[in-house]
Amino acid sequence: MNEASQIKVKYKVIPVLVALLLGGFIGLLSETMMNVALPVLMEKWELTASTAQWITTGYILVVSIIMPVSALLLQWFTTRQLFTTAITLFIAGTLAAGFAPGFEILLVGRLVQAAGTAILMPVIFNTVLTIIPPAKRGTAMGMVGLVMMVAPALGPTVSGLIVDKLSWQWMFWGLIPFLIIDLIVGLLNIENVGQITKPKIDVLSLLLSTIAFGGIVYGLSSVGEGEGGWGSPVVVLSLGAGIVALVFFILRQLTMKQPVMNLRAFKYPMFTAGTLFIVIGFLTIFSTSYLLPIFMQGSLTLSALYAGLLMLPAGLINAVLSPIIGRSFDKAGPRILVIPGVIILAAAMWMFTGISMETPVNRIVLLHCCMTVGIALTLMPAQTNGLNQLPRELHPHGTAIMNTLQQLASAVGTALIVSVMTSGQKEYLRTHTGASAQELAANSLSAGVHNAFILAAAITLIGVIAGFFVRRSVIPGSDPGAISGAGTKKKAV
Template identity: 50%
Template sequence: MSHSQSNTSTQSEGIFKVFPILTSFLIAGFIGLFSETALNMALSNLIQDFGIHETTAQWLTTGYLLTLGILVPVSGLILQWFTTRQLFVVSLVFSIIGTFIAAIAPSFGFLMVARVVQAMGTALMLPLMFNTILLIVPPHKRGKIMGLMGLVIMFAPAVGPTLSGLILESLTWHWIFWISLPFLLVALVFGIFFMQNVSTPTRPKIDIVSIILSTIGFGGVVYGFSSAGEGGGWSEPVVIISIAAGVIGLIVFCLRQRTMVQPMLNLKTFKYPMFVVGLLLVLICMMVILSSMILLPLYLQTSLAMTTFAAGLLLLPGGIINGLLSPIMGSLFDRFGPKWLVIPGLAIVIASLAGFYTVDLDTSSYFIVGMHILLMIGVSMIMMPAQTNGLNQLPPELYPDGTAIMNTLQQVAGAIGTAVAISILSSGVKSYMEGGADLSNPLTPLLAFTSGVQNAFLFAIIAAVVGFIVGLFVKRVKVDHPMSSS
């Protein structure tokens, strides 16, 4: 695979029109990730429209995550088989077809197929986006550009619920997709005109056994944790079997990769200490964000009896501030390195989660907005600097593998964080109700729910403290790859 070093030979000539390439990715990435969370707000409408159970409706999210968990690991291989333009066009075509099927979906089955097709588009788009940035942007400018991508990756899921809440006020859920469609078409046309091939396909050998093991491994873990998070509980046979099969699949997959001359996913990336530290920080961040993003709307709607739209609006300022801060944090990273951002960022995250740990039935909306803004400021200081610093340490021929590993494990961490948060929440409710609570008091179920939310935030605090300890090891990477000459 080392002959893919030729990827970087063209860079020093500075022939890439970086701005149009990035714009194509920004539009496509935003809409892809927007639809990931936008549909969450419409779940109750879908349950009514299709006459389905909540656990069935949850499959629209689980199926999406599962598709990403299975396809993203293979993306490292796909990136080396096809040109940038081919992959960009194909990923957008998948997204457009999926969005169109969803917009006209007459039944739950149709919508489920649409979500899987959409996820196939996103699974190709995300690693392609990161890999392209690493190849066309010199290391000393990467923080700022990664920050712009952070604006999309964090901002789209944050505004998704609010925008879809607005749409659902006056239109049906189909419009979430009809409104997304023109943007995807614009991104496709824009990409056809401006996207350039930034790498030369090296076409490494495809190992079917590795693909099967990766599918069982990552798919099993994501499915097992998602099933537990849907309220099935950890003792359900499907949860135990899925996670066990997933873990065994991953172990065999890793052993196989180590013995192959041309591995599907090159695990040599783990020999680079800052890549490992960056990866761990990103995973902890994902667990904290996704567990908070599921806990807060539930708390606002259940304990504080807010409407879906009001809950979405409360969480909007934090999302917007995070989006706006991402490019600024990227520029600060370029100037000062990761340490002075990551460690204070983790301290802010811990402080905000400690604030959420104190919520009760009388907590004011202002307090929630303030703590959420703090959380999002902290996350913007950790996520992109840790990710960019980690990927910067890799030599160019390991970029596809590094981006595939980071994007895959983010999906896995997200599924784990959500599942653990939900199961701690439900067991907290149960133990409160069984712990001698006054069952005749009409407020008792709400008090029990709030107690469960507090327990779940305690889990997030512990994760963030572990992150803080990992963050102490962050060091700025000195990049001496061929590309730094550009």
């Protein structure tokens, strides 16, 4: 009996993937849904912008704290236990948020939701790597990529429609039926796919990890709040404590026999390359998802709902492309996808630097779609290729590293973009006078967005260079012919 047949007998692959991907989709959709609703909540409960922002900042912070220890969770608990815990937490958090009488309960609900998402995402990756044969992982990871890219992109559009037509509570109430269905499907089909080794828990590593990743993400998330920017005491202290703790965390992991996060995964070059593309890709995604709605609303004076709808075509394109790219990866490998992908991504980002208040909206949408095509061609193939190179015992650690750096890249990207955009706005206002306040505000925002896109575009050039060094991974312990598409061995998988 070949490997594929064995997997079909042991695991109900399709129902398992449906349960995991539906849960992941809801979690990532929720991560970006609240942005459009913040003004409504600020008016309802008389909140300041910095207080209301905790609804999204707190979500990212919890995910960033739990992600680094996900490898440990995967070695202590079964796949079924982690899935059940994740979805149960998400249901509890969603109910609390939906029926919240005030901001405090809403925030608690969001933090519980975030804990569910942080537990579930590594389970998705580790399960795919375990139950899907190497020669078919590209197709499966294409579906994972669809969830990771489309769900955050749909968040603002869905929430904009709900806030415009219903009440903000429906952003939570509407999720409950899907979560209950997801929990039932998972309970009926998910079994354990990993090896439970229950390694010793190093409390110091957990403490250092919490301070490191929590401090860095909190510090970066605080850059745009208040007047201090990067010089704010909160930012300086948080980043300082986080960076110091991160250094000690890394040193400790490199000297432990059973580290919480095994950084030796970086000795595999394609994994390192895949991680680099994760950082560049999510930095680009989050910076663009921040800049474009602000530009369309502030400089082009479009409504929040219209701006959200204009972000939708790129998400739909990604939904169509991700499965196709996954199958192409299985047949042709990463190079033929990654190299054109990073070139398209870099070209689109550089063209974004030329947008202004005179730029037609359809051109902005077209550039956003091109950027999405570049991301789709690059991210999933590089990520799958990198994880494929790791031996099975490093799969939980590899997914933990990639998911953690994804969160850090999102926070770093947003902080850098906010900082550069704000500096550009101030410089414009300092050197331009004589126009009306409304005109100055729109023009200064346009100037700030221009500078921010220059930074984002420059970062993508690193990916262009790295793309030419990507090679197809040889799966540890396997025959290279079985995964290269050569001969009949590919058919036997």
